[in-house]
Amino acid sequence: MKRLRAWMSRLAGLLPNEQRELDLEDEIESHLQMHVDDNIRSGMTPELARRDALLKLGGVDSTKEAYREGSTIPILEHLLQDGRYAIRQLRQHMGFTCTTILTLALGTGASVAIFAFVDAALLKPLPYQSSSRLVGVFETIALFPQSALSHPDYLDWKRLNNVFSSMDVFAHTGFRLSTAAGAQPAHGVRVSDGFFRTLGVTPVLGRDFHAGEDLPAATRIVMLSYAAWQMRYGGRKDILGQTVILSGEPTVVIGVLPREFHFAPAEPAEFWTTLHASGECDLRRSCHTLFGVGRLKDGVSFQAALADVKSIAQRLEAQYPDSNRGQGAALLPLSEVIVGAIRPTLLVLLGGAGLLLLIAGVNVVGLLLVRSEGRKREMAVRSALGASSMRLISQFVTEGVVLSFAGNALGLASAHWAMQLLTKLIPADMIASMPFLQGLFLNARVLSFAGVTALLAAVLFSVTPTLRLSPPEVRAGLAAGSRGSAGTAWRRLGSKLVVLELAMAVVLLVCAGLLGKSLYRLLQVDIGLQAENLITVEVAAPESDYGKSAQAIALVREIVRRVEGLPGVKSVGIVVNGLPVSGNSNTTWFRVLGRPWHGEHIETPERDVSPGYFATLGARLLRGRCFTEAEDGSKPRVAIINQALARQYFPGEDPIGKQLSYLSDPPVPVEIVGIVEDIREGPLDAAIPPVLYIPFYQNTASYLGLAVRTSQAAPWLPAALADTIRQINADIVMSAGETMNDRINRSQSAYLHRSSAWLVGAFAALALLLGVIGLYGVTAYSVSQRTREIGVRMALGAQRSSVYELILKEAGLLTAVGIGIGLVCSVAAATLMGGLLFGVRSLDAPTLAAVAAVLGIAALLASYIPARRAVSINPVDALRTE
Amino acid sequence: MGDKADVWQGTLALMVLKTIEALGPLHGYGIARRIEHTSGNLLSLNYGTLYPALLRLEQEGCIASAWGLSENNRKAKFYRLTRAGRRQLEKETRDWEQTTAILGRFLSPSADPA
Numbered sequence: 001m002k003r004l005r006a007w008m009s010r011l012a013g014l015l016p017n018e019q020r021e022l023d024l025e026d027e028i029e030s031h032l033q034m035h036v037d038d039n040i041r042s043g044m045t046p047e048l049a050r051r052d053a054l055l056k057l058g059g060v061d062s063t064k065e066a067y068r069e070g071s072t073i074p075i076l077e078h079l080l081q082d083g084r085y086a087i088r089q090l091r092q093h094m095g096f097t098c099t100t101i102l103t104l105a106l107g108t109g110a111s112v113a114i115f116a117f118v119d120a121a122l123l124k125p126l127p128y129q130s131s132s133r134l135v136g137v138f139e140t141i142a143l144f145p146q147s148a149l150s151h152p153d154y155l156d157w158k159r160l161n162n163v164f165s166s167m168d169v170f171a172h173t174g175f176r177l178s179t180a181a182g183a184q185p186a187h188g189v190r191v192s193d194g195f196f197r198t199l200g201v202t203p204v205l206g207r208d209f210h211a212g213e214d215l216p217a218a219t220r221i222v223m224l225s226y227a228a229w230q231m232r233y234g235g236r237k238d239i240l241g242q243t244v245i246l247s248g249e250p251t252v253v254i255g256v257l258p259r260e261f262h263f264a265p266a267e268p269a270e271f272w273t274t275l276h277a278s279g280e281c282d283l284r285r286s287c288h289t290l291f292g293v294g295r296l297k298d299g300v301s302f303q304a305a306l307a308d309v310k311s312i313a314q315r316l317e318a319q320y321p322d323s324n325r326g327q328g329a330a331l332l333p334l335s336e337v338i339v340g341a342i343r344p345t346l347l348v349l350l351g352g353a354g355l356l357l358l359i360a361g362v363n364v365v366g367l368l369l370v371r372s373e374g375r376k377r378e379m380a381v382r383s384a385l386g387a388s389s390m391r392l393i394s395q396f397v398t399e400g401v402v403l404s405f406a407g408n409a410l411g412l413a414s415a416h417w418a419m420q421l422l423t424k425l426i427p428a429d430m431i432a433s434m435p436f437l438q439g440l441f442l443n444a445r446v447l448s449f450a451g452v453t454a455l456l457a458a459v460l461f462s463v464t465p466t467l468r469l470s471p472p473e474v475r476a477g478l479a480a481g482s483r484g485s486a487g488t489a490w491r492r493l494g495s496k497l498v499v500l501e502l503a504m505a506v507v508l509l510v511c512a513g514l515l516g517k518s519l520y521r522l523l524q525v526d527i528g529l530q531a532e533n534l535i536t537v538e539v540a541a542p543e544s545d546y547g548k549s550a551q552a553i554a555l556v557r558e559i560v561r562r563v564e565g566l567p568g569v570k571s572v573g574i575v576v577n578g579l580p581v582s583g584n585s586n587t588t589w590f591r592v593l594g595r596p597w598h599g600e601h602i603e604t605p606e607r608d609v610s611p612g613y614f615a616t617l618g619a620r621l622l623r624g625r626c627f628t629e630a631e632d633g634s635k636p637r638v639a640i641i642n643q644a645l646a647r648q649y650f651p652g653e654d655p656i657g658k659q660l661s662y663l664s665d666p667p668v669p670v671e672i673v674g675i676v677e678d679i680r681e682g683p684l685d686a687a688i689p690p691v692l693y694i695p696f697y698q699n700t701a702s703y704l705g706l707a708v709r710t711s712q713a714a715p716w717l718p719a720a721l722a723d724t725i726r727q728i729n730a731d732i733v734m735s736a737g738e739t740m741n742d743r744i745n746r747s748q749s750a751y752l753h754r755s756s757a758w759l760v761g762a763f764a765a766l767a768l769l770l771g772v773i774g775l776y777g778v779t780a781y782s783v784s785q786r787t788r789e790i791g792v793r794m795a796l797g798a799q800r801s802s803v804y805e806l807i808l809k810e811a812g813l814l815t816a817v818g819i820g821i822g823l824v825c826s827v828a829a830a831t832l833m834g835g836l837l838f839g840v841r842s843l844d845a846p847t848l849a850a851v852a853a854v855l856g857i858a859a860l861l862a863s864y865i866p867a868r869r870a871v872s873i874n875p876v877d878a879l880r881t882e
Numbered sequence: 883m884g885d886k887a888d889v890w891q892g893t894l895a896l897m898v899l900k901t902i903e904a905l906g907p908l909h910g911y912g913i914a915r916r917i918e919h920t921s922g923n924l925l926s927l928n929y930g931t932l933y934p935a936l937l938r939l940e941q942e943g944c945i946a947s948a949w950g951l952s953e954n955n956r957k958a959k960f961y962r963l964t965r966a967g968r969r970q971l972e973k974e975t976r977d978w979e980q981t982t983a984i985l986g987r988f989l990s991p992s993a994d995p996a
Contacts, residue, residue, distance in 0.1 A: 006941040023959070024933075027910065030958045031929070034911040037954055056929050063930035070934040070941075 013072035014080065024067055028060060078391065082398035090402065096371055097403070100364050104407025106766060107360025108453050109414035111353040116419050116446045118346050120437050121339045123445060127260045128334075129200020135305065136265070136337035137167060137292025139313065140330040143587065143603050143689060148288040151277045153316060153324070154192075157292070160312045163305040164294035168195040169275070170266050171289045174540055174703070176733045177271075178245035182726075185540065185733040188246065188271040198295050199263070205229075206240045206255030209274055216278035220251040226259040228270035246271060248544055262435030264338040265291060285323035286589070293334065306331045322663070326601045341748070342434065345756045348833045352508060352763040359504050361457060363770045364403070365464050366497045370781055372396070372465035393466045400462030408454035415450070416442055427746050494778045498771075499818040502859070505764070505771035506822020506851055507829050512764035513847040514830055514837055515757040521839030522753050523744070528679035529580060530618030531744060533710045535717050536579050537737035539725060541702045549633055552700035555728065556610060562724050563708060566717070570709045573616030574696055576608040579705040580617070580740070581747050584682035584689055592649060593659040593669055601663070604645065605681055605689060608696045614640075614676055616709045624656045624674030632697035640674040645690030660692075685749040685838045707740075756836060768858060771818075776862040779811045783866045787873060795875035803871050811863030819852050826851075894935050896978065899944060899971040902963050907950070909958035910936060936961060944970050
C-alpha cells in the first residue's frame with residue numbers, strides 16, 4: 001500500500017513540474033543559509049563558512065540530481081527523454097531518416113509479403129482432420145509416376161489393404177448444369193461415399209454422403225461447394241432437398257461444404273457428387289480415372305503403408321496380367337500432392353526476399369555507422385558533461401527502435417498491399433487450382449514473422465552504433481574533433497559491408513538472370529504448331545443426343561461447316577482428349593503387329609482428331625498423309641504417329657504402312673499413314689512422349705476441343721463461336737475460349753517460371769539499387785573524409801586524372817571483391833535452385849558475365865559521382881576547412 | 883573522519899522519523915544536525931543524502947512538509963510526522979530492538995545458556 005502510494009507519486013513525477021524544481025532550489029538554498037549562519041556563529045569567515053556548508057552537503061547539483069531521480073521513475077523518465085530526443089534528431093535529418101525507413105520498409109515489405117504466401121501454402125495446416133496422416137494413393141506407370149486408379153483396382157485396394165483406416169477416391173468431371181438461362185458448364189467431382197469422412201470434413205449445412213450412396217442404384221445426390229452455394233443459389237438454406245439437373249440427371253442437393261474447405265487436386269469444383277460407377281470405363285480394370293486418398297491407421301508409418309500397397313499392386317498384376325501388367329503403386333503425403341508443385345518456387349522467392357531484407361539491413365547499418373561517425377563529437381560532449389555510457393547507449397537503442405518500428409510499420413502496410421496485388425496478378429484459373437492462396441491476409445503467423453524481423457532490426461540498429469561507443473573512442477572523438485583516424489576505421493568496416501551487399505546483389509542478379517533465361521527458353525520451346533491467330537475452346541455436347549458415332553460425326557461436321565463460315569475464320573480442327581499444352585494423359589496401349597509380343601503394355605497418349613486438325617494447328621506433316629473426310633468406322637483403321645513414337649518404336653525403319661493394334665483379341669490392325677512433327681501436348685517443360693493420333697470419325701466422343709485458325713487476331717471470335725454452336729443445340733456448353741498464346745502463357749509451367757523470374761528479377765533490381773547506393777555512400781564518405789588530403793595533393797600539383805584514379809581505384813577494388821565473392825556464392829545458389837531452371841545450366845557463363853558487367857558499370861557510375869566531386873575540390877577551400 | 887561510521891542503508895529513514903518525533907516539525911538542516919549530534923558525532927552524514935530520504939518518506943506518506951520560518955527567521959521547509967509515519971516508526975523501532983537484542987546475545991560472551 002505504502003509502496004504503491006510511492007510509485008503513484010513517482011509516476012505523477014514524470015510530468016514536468018516547475019513548482020517542484022523551485023521548491024527544491026529554495027529548500028537547498030535555505031539549508032545552506034542556515035548552515036552558513038551556524039558556521040559564522042562558530043567563528044568561521046563567511047567564505048570558509050559557505051565552503052564548509054557546500055562540502056558537508058556533498059554538492060548542490062548531485063543532491064538535486066539524486067532528489068530528482070527519487071521523485072520520478074528514472075528509467076521511464078530517460079526513455080521519454082530519449083524518445084523525444086530521438087524523434088527530434090530523426091526529424092532534423094530527414095534525408096537519413098527517410099532513406100533508412102524506406103530501405104527497411106522495402107526489405108520487410110517484400111519478405112513479409114512472400115512469407116504470407118509461404119505461410120498460406122506451406123505452413124498453414126490443411127483444412128482436414130490431422131492432415132499429416134492423409135496420403136494421396138496412386139497407381140504408377142513408366143509414363144506417369146502418379147497415375148490414376150481404375151475402379152476395380154480401387155475396390156481391391158480398399159478391401160485388401162491393412163494400412164488405411166479408410167480409403168476413398170475422387171475423379172474430375174464436368175457437368176452441364178441446366179439453369180433458367182440455358183445450359184452452363186460447371187466443374188464437378190465424383191467421390192466415393194466416405195471421401196469427406198476420410199478427410200475429416202463435415203458439411204456446414206445438410207449432411208454428408210451415407211455409406212452405399214455411391215452405388216449405381218442409389219439416388220443421385222450432390223454437395224455444393226460454399227462458393228457455388230453463395231454464387232449460384234444466393235446462400236439460401238432451402239436449397240437442401242431441391243433438385244438440380246447435372247448433365248441431364250436430376251440430382252438432389254443434400255449438403256453444403258464449409259467455407260474454408262478446399263481440395264486443390266480436384267479444384268475448381270462446384271458440385272461434389274457420388275461416384276455411381278456404372279459407365280463402361282468404371283467397370284473396366286484398365287480404365288484409370290480415380291485418384292485415391294487414404295488415412296493411415298494409427299501407428300502405421302508411411303513406409304509401411306507404401307510397402308503394403310505395393311504388395312497389393314503386385315498381387316493384382318499377377319492376377320490380372322491383361323490389365324494390370326506394369327501397374328505399380330505410389331503414395332505421397334497429401335500435403336505434397338497439394339503444394340508439391342509450387343514449393344520450390346515459393347522457397348526460391350522466400351530466399352530472394354530474405355536476401356533483399358538482408359541487403360536492406362546492411363544498407364541501413366551502413367547509414368547508421370556514417371551517422372554515428374558524424375555524431376562522435378556530440379557523444380564526446382555529452383559524455384564529458386557527465387552522461388553515463390548507459391545513457392548514451394540507451395539513446396542509440398531508442399533511435400534504433402524508433403527507426404525499426406517506423407520502417408517495419410511501413411513495410412507491413414506495403415506487404416499488405418503487395419499481397420493483394422500479387423494475388424490479383426495470379427490468373428483466375430490458376431488461383432482456382434491453388435485454393436489455399438485465397439483469402440491471404442496478415443494472420444498471426446505472418447505478423448509474428450514481421451515482429452521478429454522488426455525485433456532483429458531494432459537490435460541490429462541499436463547495437464551497431466553503440467559498438468563505436470567504447471570510452472577510448474568517445475574520448476578520441478572529443479580530442480580529434482570528429483576528424484582523423486576514427487574515419488579510416490569506419491571506412492574499413494563500411495567497405496566490408498558494401499562488399500557484402502554487392503555480393504548479395506550479384507547472387508540475386510544471377511538467380512534472376514537464370515530464371516529469366518529459363519522463362520525465355522520455355523516460351524521459345526518449339527511446340528510444333530503456329531500459335532498466332534489460333535483460338536481454342538472446349539465443348540461438351542449432351543451424351544443423350546450425341547452418344548452415337550453417327551450423331552457425333554454429324555455434329556462435328558456441322559460445327560466445322562458453320563464455324564468456317566464465320567468471317568475471318570480460315571479453318572477448324574477438332575481434337576478429343578486434350579488440346580495442345582494441357583497434359584500427356586488420356587493414354588492407350590498398343591503393340592506393333594508382326595513383332596513378337598508377350599503381353600507387355602506400351603502406353604502412349606492418344607488424340608482423336610478431325611481431318612483438318614493438323615492443317616489448322618499449322619503442324620508439320622513429315623511423311624505420309626492426313627486423315628480424310630471419308631475415313632470413318634466403316635473404313636480400315638488408320639493412325640498418324642508423332643516423331644517421338646517413330647524414333648522410339650521404329651528406329652531405322654519406315655513406319656509408314658506398318659500396322660499397330662490396340663490390345664484387343666483378336667487384334668484389329670491400324671495402319672500408320674503419316675508422321676507428324678512433335679506437337680507439345682503436355683507441359684512446356686516436360687519431354688514429349690510418343691503420341692498416337694486416330695481419326696475422330698473412327699473413335700467419336702461428345703466432348704471436343706476446337707482449334708480455330710483465323711486470318712488475323714479475332715478477339716470477338718469466342719462470343720461468335722458460342723452463338724454459332726448454341727444455334728446447333730442449346731444444351732451444348734463450352735469454355736470461354738482463349739488464344740493459343742494465352743493458353744501457353746497461362747499454363748502452369750509457364751506461369752511458375754514467369755512469376756519466379758519476375759519476382760526474383762524485381763528483388764534483384766532493388767538489390768542492385770541498394771548495393772549501388774551503398775557503394776556510393778562509402779565512396780562519398782571516403783571523399784568527404786579525405787577532402788584535406790585531396791586538397792593537399794592537388795596543391796602539390798596532382799593531376800585531375802590521378803585524383804580520379806585515387807577514388808575510382810578504391811571503389812573499383814570493393815566492386816571487384818564484391819562481384820568475385822558474389823559470383824562464387826551465386827553458383828552455389830543456382831545449383832540449389834537447379835530444379836527450377838529450364839534449358840539453362842546452373843553454371844551459365846553468359847549470365848555470370850552479364851551480371852558482372854551490369855554491376856560493374858553501375859558501380860562505376862556510383863563511384864564516378866563522388867570522384868567528380870573530389871576532382872572539383874578547390875585546394876584553397878579544402879585547406880581552409882581545417 | 884577516519885573513526886566515523888557511515889550511515890548504513892535503511893537506517894537513515896528510521897533516524898529521521900525518530901528525530902522528527904522527538905523534536906516535532908523540523909527542517910532538513912535541523913534534522914541533519916540533530917542526527918549528527920545524537921550519534922555523538924560518531925556518524926559521518928553527507929547532508930545531501932538526507933533530501934532524497936525525506937522525499938521518499940513523504941512519497942510513502944510517513945511525513946508531510948510545509949514552508950515555515952526557522953528560529954533565525956529564515957524561510958525553511960518543515961517536516962512533521964503523519965499518523966502513518968508514527969505507526970511506521972513504532973514498527974521499525976520494534977524491529978530494530980529485536981534485531982539488536984538478538985545480535986547482542988550473539989556478541990556478549992556471557993550469554994551462552996548452554
